[in-house]
Amino acid sequence: MSKFKIEDTFNRLGETGEKAFIAYIMAGDGGLSDLGRRIRELESAGVSIVELGIPFSDPVADGPAIQAAGRRALAEGVTLEAVLLELARIKSEISIPVVIMSYANPVLRLGAEKFAGLAHEAGVAGVILPDVPFEQEYEFAAPLAKYDIANIRFVTLTSSSERIREVTETAEGFVYAVTVNGTTGVRDDFDESLYDHLSHISEVSNAPVCAGFGISTRDQAARVGAACDGVIVGSRIVNLLHEGKADEISGIIPQKNVLKKVTSKIFD
Numbered sequence: 001m002s003k004f005k006i007e008d009t010f011n012r013l014g015e016t017g018e019k020a021f022i023a024y025i026m027a028g029d030g031g032l033s034d035l036g037r038r039i040r041e042l043e044s045a046g047v048s049i050v051e052l053g054i055p056f057s058d059p060v061a062d063g064p065a066i067q068a069a070g071r072r073a074l075a076e077g078v079t080l081e082a083v084l085l086e087l088a089r090i091k092s093e094i095s096i097p098v099v100i101m102s103y104a105n106p107v108l109r110l111g112a113e114k115f116a117g118l119a120h121e122a123g124v125a126g127v128i129l130p131d132v133p134f135e136q137e138y139e140f141a142a143p144l145a146k147y148d149i150a151n152i153r154f155v156t157l158t159s160s161s162e163r164i165r166e167v168t169e170t171a172e173g174f175v176y177a178v179t180v181n182g183t184t185g186v187r188d189d190f191d192e193s194l195y196d197h198l199s200h201i202s203e204v205s206n207a208p209v210c211a212g213f214g215i216s217t218r219d220q221a222a223r224v225g226a227a228c229d230g231v232i233v234g235s236r237i238v239n240l241l242h243e244g245k246a247d248e249i250s251g252i253i254p255q256k257n258v259l260k261k262v263t264s265k266i267f268d
Contacts, residue, residue: 005097005125006150006173009048010208010229020048020174020230021221021253022210023237024101026069027052027086028078030241035083036090038241043096045250050094051128051232052087054080054102061130065235069242080106080115087122097125099152099173104132107140116143126150126173134167152176155201155209157194168205177201177211177228190214190224198227222254 013020023042027035039050053066055073062070080102087098100119107115107129119127127144129137134153141151150173155164157178168175179194194211202209211224212232225231233252240248 006049006099009097010174013048013230019225019228019254020208020210021046021225022049022051022099022212022230022232023047023249024051024053024066024212024232024234025241026066026073026238027054027083028073028076029055029069029238030072031076032078032082032086035086036093038246039090039094039096039098041246042237042249043094045246046253047096047249048230049097049099049125051099051101051234052083053234054083054100054106056103056106058105059103063235065238069238072242080110081118084115084118084122084124087124088118091123094123098123099126099128099150100124101128101130104129104140112140113143116147116149119144119149120147124149126152128152128154128176130154150174154178157197161200161204164201165204168201168207168209171205171207174208174210174229175201175205176232177209178213179211179215179224180213190220194224195227198224202228216252218252218254221252225254 010020025038042050055070055078057074059067059070127149129140132140137151144151152173153167153171154176155167177198179190198209198211208229210230210232211228212234215221215224215231215233216236221231221233236252237249240246
């Protein structure tokens with residue numbers, strides 16, 4: 001599994017007019033031995049790609065729900081290496097791309113070269129490192145490139161047009177478009193300017209654009225997804241899994257006809 005698996009996913013969705021639904025979960029929340037079952041549950045619910053968070057003591061981009069999940073996982077003794085070894089063990093059971101979301105510190109502690117090799121053995125399709133700036137990504141991206149693992153970049157609401165073009169020109173896998181100024185977590189609504197912002201990123205990006213942070217309902221996912229190539233939902237899914245309500249996840253995922261109606265409403 002590699003970044004080309006991500007590309008294949010977006011190509012397949014594009015053929016049917018669907019948008020990607022990316023589900024974030026915290027690795028080891030509920031025990032690492034439960035990871036395979038949780039990923040299969042997400043796949044059955046209709047999730048396109050799994051973003052697998054690595055527990056870390058100082059998660060600067062994470063809101064309360066994901067921080068709590070990380071603390072639960074850390075209490076279970078979960079480490080980056082342990083997650084990758086478990087993924088390698090269960091990868092034959094998974095048929096959708098898995099993207100790792102970590103921070104620089106755990107990767108540096110393991111070693112960027114070793115991390116890339118273990119990620120390859122685990123079938124990881126892409127890596128997201130939110131605290132690594134574009135100008136400093138080479139130390140992490142170069143080892144990943146040896147295995148065709150996508151280094152997924154961020155664009156924020158405050159990114160200038162020049163910065164957006166710079167970041168997206170050579171983007172891999174997909175571009176992570178942050179929908180709010182702040183950390184992850186459920187939001188009631190988004191500013192109307194977000195949709196133009198996402199459309200602009202999509203126009204200049206050489207990779208699919210997926211929006212994340214704050215999306216928690218089917219309506220929000222449909223509205224935001226209509227302006228780009230997909231959405232990322234984290235806190236709501238983390239909470240549902242923790243509460244034993246995995247069967248409710250499918251209710252967040254927009255149906256293709258819903259997305260088409262919303263697209264018409266926003267842009268016609």
